Amino acid sequence: MNSGAITLPIGTRVRKSPFFNATREAGCTCYTIYNHTYMPVYYEDPVADYWHLVNDVTLWDVACQRQVEITGPDAFALVSRLTPRNLANFKVGQAKYAPMVDGNGGMLNDPILLRLEQQKFWFSLADYDILLWAKGVAIDSGLDVDIREPDVSPLQVQGPNAVEVIADLFGDWVRELKYYWFKEGELDGIPYLLSRTGWSNEKGFEVFLQDSRYGHQLWDRIMEAGAHYGIQPGAPSQIKRMEAGLLSYWNDMDIHTNPFEVGLGNFIDTDQDVDFVGKSALQDILKKGISQRLMGAVVDGDPILVNEECWPVRCGEQVIGKVTSAVYSPLLDQNLVYVMLPIGHAKPDAIIDIVMPCGDIRSATITQLPFTSNRAR
Amino acid sequence: MNSGAITLPIGTRVRKSPFFNATREAGCTCYTIYNHTYMPVYYEDPVADYWHLVNDVTLWDVACQRQVEITGPDAFALVSRLTPRNLANFKVGQAKYAPMVDGNGGMLNDPILLRLEQQKFWFSLADYDILLWAKGVAIDSGLDVDIREPDVSPLQVQGPNAVEVIADLFGDWVRELKYYWFKEGELDGIPYLLSRTGWSNEKGFEVFLQDSRYGHQLWDRIMEAGAHYGIQPGAPSQIKRMEAGLLSYWNDMDIHTNPFEVGLGNFIDTDQDVDFVGKSALQDILKKGISQRLMGAVVDGDPILVNEECWPVRCGEQVIGKVTSAVYSPLLDQNLVYVMLPIGHAKPDAIIDIVMPCGDIRSATITQLPFTSNRAR
Numbered sequence: 162m163n164s165g166a167i168t169l170p171i172g173t174r175v176r177k178s179p180f181f182n183a184t185r186e187a188g189c190t191c192y193t194i195y196n197h198t199y200m201p202v203y204y205e206d207p208v209a210d211y212w213h214l215v216n217d218v219t220l221w222d223v224a225c226q227r228q229v230e231i232t233g234p235d236a237f238a239l240v241s242r243l244t245p246r247n248l249a250n251f252k253v254g255q256a257k258y259a260p261m262v263d264g265n266g267g268m269l270n271d272p273i274l275l276r277l278e279q280q281k282f283w284f285s286l287a288d289y290d291i292l293l294w295a296k297g298v299a300i301d302s303g304l305d306v307d308i309r310e311p312d313v314s315p316l317q318v319q320g321p322n323a324v325e326v327i328a329d330l331f332g333d334w335v336r337e338l339k340y341y342w343f344k345e346g347e348l349d350g351i352p353y354l355l356s357r358t359g360w361s362n363e364k365g366f367e368v369f370l371q372d373s374r375y376g377h378q379l380w381d382r383i384m385e386a387g388a389h390y391g392i393q394p395g396a397p398s399q400i401k402r403m404e405a406g407l408l409s410y411w412n413d414m415d416i417h418t419n420p421f422e423v424g425l426g427n428f429i430d431t432d433q434d435v436d437f438v439g440k441s442a443l444q445d446i447l448k449k450g451i452s453q454r455l456m457g458a459v460v461d462g463d464p465i466l467v468n469e470e471c472w473p474v475r476c477g478e479q480v481i482g483k484v485t486s487a488v489y490s491p492l493l494d495q496n497l498v499y500v501m502l503p504i505g506h507a508k509p510d511a512i513i514d515i516v517m518p519c520g521d522i523r524s525a526t527i528t529q530l531p532f533t534s535n536r537a538r
Numbered sequence: 539m540n541s542g543a544i545t546l547p548i549g550t551r552v553r554k555s556p557f558f559n560a561t562r563e564a565g566c567t568c569y570t571i572y573n574h575t576y577m578p579v580y581y582e583d584p585v586a587d588y589w590h591l592v593n594d595v596t597l598w599d600v601a602c603q604r605q606v607e608i609t610g611p612d613a614f615a616l617v618s619r620l621t622p623r624n625l626a627n628f629k630v631g632q633a634k635y636a637p638m639v640d641g642n643g644g645m646l647n648d649p650i651l652l653r654l655e656q657q658k659f660w661f662s663l664a665d666y667d668i669l670l671w672a673k674g675v676a677i678d679s680g681l682d683v684d685i686r687e688p689d690v691s692p693l694q695v696q697g698p699n700a701v702e703v704i705a706d707l708f709g710d711w712v713r714e715l716k717y718y719w720f721k722e723g724e725l726d727g728i729p730y731l732l733s734r735t736g737w738s739n740e741k742g743f744e745v746f747l748q749d750s751r752y753g754h755q756l757w758d759r760i761m762e763a764g765a766h767y768g769i770q771p772g773a774p775s776q777i778k779r780m781e782a783g784l785l786s787y788w789n790d791m792d793i794h795t796n797p798f799e800v801g802l803g804n805f806i807d808t809d810q811d812v813d814f815v816g817k818s819a820l821q822d823i824l825k826k827g828i829s830q831r832l833m834g835a836v837v838d839g840d841p842i843l844v845n846e847e848c849w850p851v852r853c854g855e856q857v858i859g860k861v862t863s864a865v866y867s868p869l870l871d872q873n874l875v876y877v878m879l880p881i882g883h884a885k886p887d888a889i890i891d892i893v894m895p896c897g898d899i900r901s902a903t904i905t906q907l908p909f910t911s912n913r914a915r
Contacts, residue, residue: 168568169546170579171846173862174665174788175570191545193552194571197665197788202547263673288551288574290667292793296640297674300815310793411551411574416669416687438677469548485550 175199178224179314179376187384187394195288198225201396207467208491210393211400214363215492218320219395220383223360224376228283228369229292230311235304236280242302243284243295244274245420245437247430251276256341256356259284260420260428261291266442267416268423269294271408273358275343285315285367287410298438312373313354317397318383319365321536322390327366330386331355335366340538348382351375360397362405362535399467399488403497406457406531413455413485413499419446422501423455424530454507455485457532458525460496460515464489468518474500475514475522481506484515490532497532498525552576555601556691556753564761564771572665575602578773584844585868587770588777591740592869595697596772597760600737601753605660605690605746606669612681613657619679620661620672621651622797622814624807628653633718633733636661637797637805638668643819644793645800646671648785650735652720662692662744664787675815689750690731694774695760696742698913699767704743707763708732712743717915725759728752737774739782739912776844776865780874783834783908790832790862790876796823799878800832801907831884832862834909835902837873837892841866845895851877852891852899858883861892867909874909875902 169192176198178184184201191202201222203210213219231240241248244259251257251274259274261284270291272284284291295308318327327335331348335355338344343356352371359365370379384392406424408414414423420443421429431444467488474482482502490497500513511527546569553575555561561578568579578599580587590596608617618625621636628634628651636651638661647668649661661668672685695704704712708725712732715721720733729748736742747756761769783801785791791800797820798806808821844865851859859879867874877890888904 166545166567167548168543169570170568170844171544172789173845173848174786176788177847190543191547193546263670264677269670290670293640293646293667294670294674297671298677300641300675301678301680303678409551411553412549467547468550470554471550 169194171199178222179370179373180222180224180316180380183377183380184222184394189394195225196227196286196290198227200225201394203396204394207399210395211398211491213391213393214320214361214395214398214401216321217391217393218318218322218326218387219393220380220387221317221319221396222380223317223397224314225288226315227286227310228313229286229295229308230281230283231295231306231308232281233306234280235306236282239295239299239302239304239306240274240282241435242437243298245429245431245439245443247433249433253278254342254344256343256358258428260425261294262420262439262443263416264439264442266419266439266446268410268414268418268420269416271410271425275354275356277345277354283311283313289410312371314370314373314376316368316370316379316383317359317365318368318387319359319361319395320363322387322392323363323365326383326387326390326392327355330382348379351379353379359537360407361401362531362533362537363401364537399486400490403486403488403499404490404492404531404533405535409486419443419451421446421451422453450504452504453482453501454504455499455501455530456507456509457528457530458498458500458513459528460487460498460523460525462496462523465496465517470518472518473516474502475516476506481513493532495532499530500525500527502527546571555599556747556750557599557601557693557757560754560757561599561771566771572602573604573663573667575604577602578771580773581771584776587772588775588868590768590770591697591738591772591775591778593698594768594770595695595699595703595764596770597757597764598694598696598773599757600694600774601691602665603692604663604687606663606672606685607658607660607688608672608683608685609658610683611657612683613659616672616676616679616681616683617651617659618812619814620675622806622808622816622820624810626810630655631719631721633720633735635805637802638671639797639816639820640793641816641819643796643816643823645787645791645795645797646793648787648802652731652733654722654731660690666787689748691747691750691753693745693747693756693760694736694742695745695764696736696738696772697740699764699769700740700742703760703764703767703769704732707759725756728756730756736914737784738778739908739910739914740778741914776863777867780863780865780876781867781869781908781910782912786863796820796828798823798828799830827881829881830859830878831881832876832878832907833884833886834905834907835875835877835890836905837864837875837900837902839873839900842873842894847895849895850893851879852893853883858890870909872909876907877902877904879904
C-alpha cells in the first residue's frame, strides 16, 4: 500500500546528533529530519523495535528534541507568557507538559518544560522553531532574559527494564525519582540531566546530555549497562505513542488547531492572572465551544499500514473529517487511528467510514483516547 | 567516500508539496525535508541534472520555500523592522534579497522579500520557521498586522531556455519582466505570481502557485511548454549555487553567523532611520570589525564529493576553520569549497590545507566568491 522507499542525503544542511555515528554503527538506515537534525526512525523494523520497547528496554536518539533555554531575572515571567499552563506551583526539579499557542490560540508546540533553577528553564521541543518564537515574543516585552539553544541532547531509555538499566548506571537514587521530576549530575565527567519522562507509556527516563563531545561515550555506557536487560536501540514508536494516546505535532495538530480540539484542555488555565500569549483567544474559544475534536477509532479488517496521507473520513457519502495518524497495534491486534471530526460526530461508539488509499471503505468505531493505560508511573 | 544511503519515510508529519505526486511520477526518489515539507534533491543524478540546468532548462519543486505573508495597516512598518535592508525605495511589484537577523545580529534567514501591495508582503523563505519569528516580534509591537502562511507554492524554471518556455506559456510580456520584478496573473484559472528570480545564476523565473489544488496541472503545463526546449525536472543544484556564490542557510550560516561574515554587508544599512531588530548589534559589529569571513577556495586533486561534515581547515598543524560546503564543478573542472576562516587568513590566493574525511590533506587556494559570473540578468 505504501509507495517505494525514498532516500535522504547526508550533508551539512542538516545537523547531526552527537549520537549520530553511534546510531549508524548500531545499524540504523532510516532517518527523518526533526528540528533541522537527523532522527532515527527505526532499526530492525518498526514492529520488532516495538516489541523490544514493550518487553525489555530501548535506547532512543532524540537529540533532535532541542531545548530552548530561558534564563535571566525575568525568565519565569517570559516562560509564563509562553504557555497557557498554570505554573504557580512549579518547583525547581520538576517538569511539566506545557502546550504553547500563538495569539490566535493555535498550537505551536507541546513541549516538556523543565525548571532547572528559579530563573532557568528549558522547553524540550517538538519540531517547530520555538527558539525564534521565544526570541520574537521577548523583543518588545521589556523582560530581561537570555534565550538560546544550549548544547543539550536528550536520549530516551524506555521500557519495563528502564529503571534497572538506569539504576545500574546512575545509582539507586533514580528509583526514587518521581514521575515528571529530574536531577542533574555527572557520570564520570559526563554532565547530564536525568528525568522520569518519555514519549511512551512504559516506564522510562530521558537522559539530557549537556556536552555533545560525550555523545558516543554516553550512548555506549547506556548500551553496556542495558546488555543484561535486553536493551536494543530504538526510536519514538508510532505504535506505542498511538496506543498511549500521545500527540505528534504536525501529524495531529498544527498552528490551525487549538488545544481543546486535541484534548489538552486540562493543561490550559484561562482563569489565571498571568497574561499569557493567546489568553483572550482561548477564552473566546471556550465561550463558543470547539467545532472539531480529535478522537481515537478502531478500524475493521486486516492490519493497516502507517498512513502516508490524511485519509478521508466519511459519514454516508459526505467527507466529514480526516485520519491524522494510523497504525496497526500488534499488542491489541487492532487497527488504531486518530481522527479529527466535527464535534457533532465525535462520539464514542459511533461508526464512521474511512476511505483507504486503495479506495476501499473500512468501518471504524470511535473511541476515547488513549487506547491503553499508562504503565509509566 | 560518502557513507551508504539512508531512507526517509513518507508520512503525515511532513507536508507534501502540491507538486509532490508530479515529482514522484517524474522519477524523483531522493528527497530532503525543508520547512517541514518534502523537497526533491535530484532526479537522474546531481551531475546530469546540473547539465540540463546549464544547457537547457529545468523545473524545480521548491514549494518548501514557504511564504510568510504580512498584511494590514502597519505591514510595511513590521517588515522594515524584520530586515536590516533599506526598503525606502521598495516598489510594489519588486522583489529584494532581504537578510533577517535576531537581536544579536545573528542570521535567521536570507529570503526574497516581495511587495505585492503597499501593505502586503511575502518573505519567501529558507529553512527556518520565520512565521514564528514574525508573529513573536509583532506580539508587543503595537503594530496592526496580520501574519500567516498563505497557500502559495513556488516552482522554479531555471536555465538558458527559461525565457522561451515561460514566454510560450504565459505570454511575451514575460520577456520584459526585469530582474527581481514580478507580476500576478491567472493561467486558465490557475492563480500565479511570476518573478524573474531564482536560486541559480542562469536565466530563470519563479512561478508562485497561489492555489495548491492546481499543483499537478501547473507542473504539467510547464513541462509541456518546455518539451520543445529540452526541459527536465530538476532541483536546487549544489554545483550551480556554489559556482554562483549563493549561500545556503544551515550549510554556510546560522544564528551564530552575522551577515558581514558571509558577505552580505551590501544588503545591510545600519545608518537608516528604521529601528530594525538587531540594529545596535550590527552597528557594534561594524565598529569592532568581523573576526571570521566566508571565502571560496579551489581544492587540488581528484574530484571531491559533497561534504557530509564540515571538513577541518588547517594552516600548518593548527585547525583554523572549516569547509561549510563542497562540490566538484564539471563546468570548471575544479573542486569548489566555501570555507569559514579567521579574518587574518581570509585572503585571496593564500594556500590552506583541508583535512578530507579519509584523513588525507589537500591544498586549496582561497578565492573571492562567486566562482562564475551571473548569467541570470
